[in-house]
Amino acid sequence: MCGIVGAVAERNITAILLEGLKRLEYRGYDSAGVAIFTNGGTLERTRRPGKVSELEQALENEPLAGRLGIAHTRWATHGAPCERNAHPHFAGDLAVVHNGIIENHETLRAQLKDLGYVFTSDTDTEVIAHLLEHKLKELGDLTVALKATVKELHGAYGLAVISAQQPDRLVAARSGSPLVIGLGMGENFLASDQLALRQVTDRFVYLEEGDIAEIRRESVQIWDVDGQAVERESVQYRDGAEAADKGEFRHYMLKEIHEQPAVVQRTLEGRLSQNQVLVQAFGPQAAELFAKVRNVQIVACGTSYHAGMVARYWLEELAGIPCQVEVASEFRYRKVVVQADTLFVTISQSGETADTLAALRNAKELGYLASLAICNVGISSLVRESDLTLLTQAGREIGVASTKAFTTQLVGLLLLTLSLGQVRGTLASGVEATLVEELRRLPSRLGEALAMDSTVEKIAELFAEKNHTLFLGRGAQFPVAMEGALKLKEISYIHAEAYPAGELKHGPLALVDNDMPVVTVAPNNELLEKLKSNLQEVRARGGELIVFADEQAGMTNGEGTHVVQMPHIHDILSPILYTIPLQLLSYYVAVLKGTDVDQPRNLAKSVTVE
Numbered sequence: 148m149c150g151i152v153g154a155v156a157e158r159n160i161t162a163i164l165l166e167g168l169k170r171l172e173y174r175g176y177d178s179a180g181v182a183i184f185t186n187g188g189t190l191e192r193t194r195r196p197g198k199v200s201e202l203e204q205a206l207e208n209e210p211l212a213g214r215l216g217i218a219h220t221r222w223a224t225h226g227a228p229c230e231r232n233a234h235p236h237f238a239g240d241l242a243v244v245h246n247g248i249i250e251n252h253e254t255l256r257a258q259l260k261d262l263g264y265v266f267t268s269d270t271d272t273e274v275i276a277h278l279l280e281h282k283l284k285e286l287g288d289l290t291v292a293l294k295a296t297v298k299e300l301h302g303a304y305g306l307a308v309i310s311a312q313q314p315d316r317l318v319a320a321r322s323g324s325p326l327v328i329g330l331g332m333g334e335n336f337l338a339s340d341q342l343a344l345r346q347v348t349d350r351f352v353y354l355e356e357g358d359i360a361e362i363r364r365e366s367v368q369i370w371d372v373d374g375q376a377v378e379r380e381s382v383q384y385r386d387g388a389e390a391a392d393k394g395e396f397r398h399y400m401l402k403e404i405h406e407q408p409a410v411v412q413r414t415l416e417g418r419l420s421q422n423q424v425l426v427q428a429f430g431p432q433a434a435e436l437f438a439k440v441r442n443v444q445i446v447a448c449g450t451s452y453h454a455g456m457v458a459r460y461w462l463e464e465l466a467g468i469p470c471q472v473e474v475a476s477e478f479r480y481r482k483v484v485v486q487a488d489t490l491f492v493t494i495s496q497s498g499e500t501a502d503t504l505a506a507l508r509n510a511k512e513l514g515y516l517a518s519l520a521i522c523n524v525g526i527s528s529l530v531r532e533s534d535l536t537l538l539t540q541a542g543r544e545i546g547v548a549s550t551k552a553f554t555t556q557l558v559g560l561l562l563l564t565l566s567l568g569q570v571r572g573t574l575a576s577g578v579e580a581t582l583v584e585e586l587r588r589l590p591s592r593l594g595e596a597l598a599m600d601s602t603v604e605k606i607a608e609l610f611a612e613k614n615h616t617l618f619l620g621r622g623a624q625f626p627v628a629m630e631g632a633l634k635l636k637e638i639s640y641i642h643a644e645a646y647p648a649g650e651l652k653h654g655p656l657a658l659v660d661n662d663m664p665v666v667t668v669a670p671n672n673e674l675l676e677k678l679k680s681n682l683q684e685v686r687a688r689g690g691e692l693i694v695f696a697d698e699q700a701g702m703t704n705g706e707g708t709h710v711v712q713m714p715h716i717h718d719i720l721s722p723i724l725y726t727i728p729l730q731l732l733s734y735y736v737a738v739l740k741g742t743d744v745d746q747p748r749n750l751a752k753s754v755t756v757e
């Protein structure tokens with residue numbers, strides 16, 4: 148989703164801004180722009196639809212140099228992705244970049260037009276620029292004008308502003324869209340994600356909801372939502388920037404798929420004793436809170452929601468705890484009846500997904516027992532605002548289609564299930580010790596699944612000319628099928644649907660013919676025979692089957708049936724293992740189709756707007 152970078156320094160900052168934008172590319176965007184207060188004393192901008200490389204080329208042809216500037220990657224919400232709508236937006240001698248959505252933009256636009264302001268774009272952001280211009284005329288000081296402006300904005304924003312009138316500073320405001328200040332020596336920076344600034348600093352100050360910041364070369368001043376001057380703690384990262392290159396892999400997505408044994412291992416580290424899960428991995432108050440839990444409500448979006456759906460099977464089967472799972476965009480607007488002693492669990496890779504965050508904020512008003520975030524970003528809003536946290540250790544995920552984040556979320560959710568069962572005494576005897584043992588073996592089992600890479604690559608050829616596919620699964624493999632279908636549609640643009648296999652004859656069977664491959668995952672469990680019957684229904688209609696089956700399931704290749712043998716695994720862990728071939732399948736189909744695997748069209752990595 149949109150990205151912001153800003154800098155105020157003694158040196159030329161154009162290259163720093165461009166590098167920052169490149170580091171934010173993984174979030175997804177469709178235009179990019181930069182505004183610089185030039186050494187000649189004028190405010191200039193360059194904007195381009197398309198990739199940052201096109202902006203870079205434009206700046207090579209007509210360079211802009213200066214010591215104060217802001218830059219942006221835009222993911223279109225209001226108005227098409229064209230140069231006119233790209234940020235920064237100018238008003239008078241101001242330049243503004245904005246992440247988020249201004250909900251009252253139409254009212255404000257009408258008022259500003261009545262006052263004589265002329266609009267040149269279709270964006271909600273330009274409204275902020277003119278409102279700020281208006282306030283600046285009235286109040287004379289940029290920071291004061293920004294404080295007055297945000298009071299009139301409804302919606303979500305991360306804002307960065309510069310002005311040719313007061314070129315000694317960069318001003319910023321955060322409400323619903325993250326911003327972080329990067330601290331330098333005699334220079335300071337701003338970005339929507341610290342990753343954008345890791346090339347210039349390792350010291351950061353995170354703005355909190357409602358904060359306004361005035362950033363100068365030698366100082367940073369912050370005011371909170373009540374207008375009080377505040378000190379915000381700075382954090383320093385010493386872990387070194389994580390490798391942001393593809394290494395030997397052609398795409399980040401493939402690299403991230405292959406990282407799964409290592410990141411699952413990392414997610415388990417320090418969280419298991421000899422034969423138990425260490426409940427305190429969820430925080431010091433976890434044991435006391437978990438003892439009170441009688442229900443679990445999980446809320447998440449997309450892939451993270453699929454992880455939650457798998458967890459429902461685990462929580463009810465292993466820990467005997469009733470569990471509901473809902474997509475955040477529905478949950479947040481629904482009148483919810485909260486059962487007593489319900490733990491509210493959010494799952495998110497980024498921890499900044501607008502709907503999930505809003506759902507958490509609503510939940511806090513609704514009387515849940517406590518909130519727990521399963522998240523991959525320790526400094527995210529979701530983590531900061533939750534009572535308990537379990538950080539997945541997937542490392543930075545750059546491919547827009549989530550892979551390693553999903554499998555580490557599943558690991559985190561299984562740790563949660565075992566912890567709740569342990570504390571509440573609801574696990575069957577010996578189950579925890581067995582599963583802890585199986586979890587220890589999981590990284591090497593994932594390695595075995597990854598070794599099937601070239602087999603899956605061949606299977607992918609069956610899909611290259613197809614327009615529709617069906618994914619089937621039963622039990623906890625149904626959400627795995629949903630995740631497989633989501634991956635395929637996201638990156639190959641092939642229409643893919645997932646169904647519980649038992650639902651086939653209630654409708655979707657009508658779609659099956661020899662042009663619609665049917666993919667299924669078949670671990671060796673008590674549902675296997677039922678699944679086999681469902682697959683017969685497909686074959687009988689000429690449907691071509693691709694089955695990822697347990698090596699002990701007794702399934703073999705036949706006419707129209709392609710069976711890929713999977714290593715045997717404990718049934719509870721099978722959703723994690725069977726995810727791997729489905730990820731590989733969608734990856735190789737996308738490669739064959741020549742799509743942009745790491746940055747699929749219309750999608751963003753971190754969905755920070757509603």
Ligand code: F6R
Nearest residue numbers: 449450451495496497500548549
């Ligand atoms: C799909 C994908 C998305 C995200 C969803 C939630 O591959 O990545 O469906 O899972 O946008 O994002 P997070 O997990 O960051 O809340």
